[in-house]
Amino acid sequence: MSYATADQGTIRRTRVIRTFGAMSQLTAPPPTRPAAAGGTTLDHVRPAAASLRSVVKTSGVGDRAVRALDDVSISFEVGAFTAIMGPSGSGKSTLLNVLAGLDRVDDGMVEIGGVDIGELNDRDLTRLRRRRLGFVFQSFNLMPALSAHENIVLPKQLDRAAVDADELTGLVERLGLSERLGHRPGELSGGQQQRVAVARALLGKPDLVVCDEPTGALDSTSGAEVLSALRTATTERHQTVVMVTHDPAAAAYADRVVIVRDGRITHLLDTPTVDSIVAFIADDAHADVSTSETAVWS
Numbered sequence: 247m248s249y250a251t252a253d254q255g256t257i258r259r260t261r262v263i264r265t266f267g268a269m270s271q272l273t274a275p276p277p278t279r280p281a282a283a284g285g286t287t288l289d290h291v292r293p294a295a296a297s298l299r300s301v302v303k304t305s306g307v308g309d310r311a312v313r314a315l316d317d318v319s320i321s322f323e324v325g326a327f328t329a330i331m332g333p334s335g336s337g338k339s340t341l342l343n344v345l346a347g348l349d350r351v352d353d354g355m356v357e358i359g360g361v362d363i364g365e366l367n368d369r370d371l372t373r374l375r376r377r378r379l380g381f382v383f384q385s386f387n388l389m390p391a392l393s394a395h396e397n398i399v400l401p402k403q404l405d406r407a408a409v410d411a412d413e414l415t416g417l418v419e420r421l422g423l424s425e426r427l428g429h430r431p432g433e434l435s436g437g438q439q440q441r442v443a444v445a446r447a448l449l450g451k452p453d454l455v456v457c458d459e460p461t462g463a464l465d466s467t468s469g470a471e472v473l474s475a476l477r478t479a480t481t482e483r484h485q486t487v488v489m490v491t492h493d494p495a496a497a498a499y500a501d502r503v504v505i506v507r508d509g510r511i512t513h514l515l516d517t518p519t520v521d522s523i524v525a526f527i528a529d530d531a532h533a534d535v536s537t538s539e540t541a542v543w544s
């Protein structure tokens with residue numbers, strides 16, 4: 247399945263080769279990515295849930311100012327699951343934060359559902375975030391004094407929005423939380439807490455779900471449950487997921503991997519596998535050695 251957009255004309259689309267042997271220690275279950283559409287032209291007119299256009303974002307001030315995003319353009323199509331990878335400090339979190347309207351850009355434009363969010367005042371931006379976006383962070387970010395159930399419905403309550411009881415029941419069952427709804431976060435395992443955070447992010451079917459290292463603090467079984475839930479959100483609920491991860495096994499659940507380096511998108515890996523991602527990173531590290539540069543992919 248191709249997600250090429252006009253924006254990506256200058257990006258080198260990488261074909262990565264399979265390698266054997268190196269990955270035997272990684273035990274990702276096979277991702278349930280839908281079969282490729284196979285040459286349909288409809289791929290090219292799928293609407294974007296969100297996009298960045300020529301985005302520049304500087305972090306820090308004075309001598310310490312860094313171009314965390316340096317002219318980044320990319321579209322995230324409706325129903326697509328995108329993983330963002332790159333060396334530490336390459337701009338992944340910054341990309342996610344401007345995409346989610348948590349940070350304003352210095353230049354360029356961020357669109358969510360066709361809305362230029364730079365045109366919104368803070369109140370309208372907050373409202374748009376509550377209604378159209380879901381968030382999952384590495385550190386769960388649950389309210390410790392609230393039960394799992396209260397945490398899941400909190401954003402809807404803040405927005406004075408109705409909760410669809412059937413949807414809530416379905417999500418909770420799918421995430422294996424039915425017996426845990428009355429528990430507070432401190433009484434739940436890390437995996438259970440993150441599943442609560444995922445239920446909170448998915449409830450109300452927001453168009454765009456952004457995740458920063460959602461499996462970074464989880465064991466592989468809990469991680470797989472979280473990733474499956476995110477994958478299902480795209481295939482069955484047509485939600486759009488953008489996930490930063492350093493884990494090839496997590497990124498292999500996605501439809502494509504976007505590689506960020508020095509604040510720029512440098513490569514796109516379509517229909518990635520654990521092997522193809524690992525091969526890419528190994529090649530990249532190799533390239534770094536030749537330029538005496540050190541990159542840590544974390």
Ligand code: ADP
Binds near residue numbers: 312339340341
């Ligand atoms: P990543 O998530 O890929 O590790 P970040 O998006 O967090 O990278 O950071 C990109 C660059 O911006 C890095 O050079 C980082 O040091 C810098 N940066 C990020 N946030 C800040 C900040 N609040 N103040 C100063 N520099 C920052």
Ligand code: MG
Binds near residue numbers: 338339340
């Ligand atoms: Mg980061």
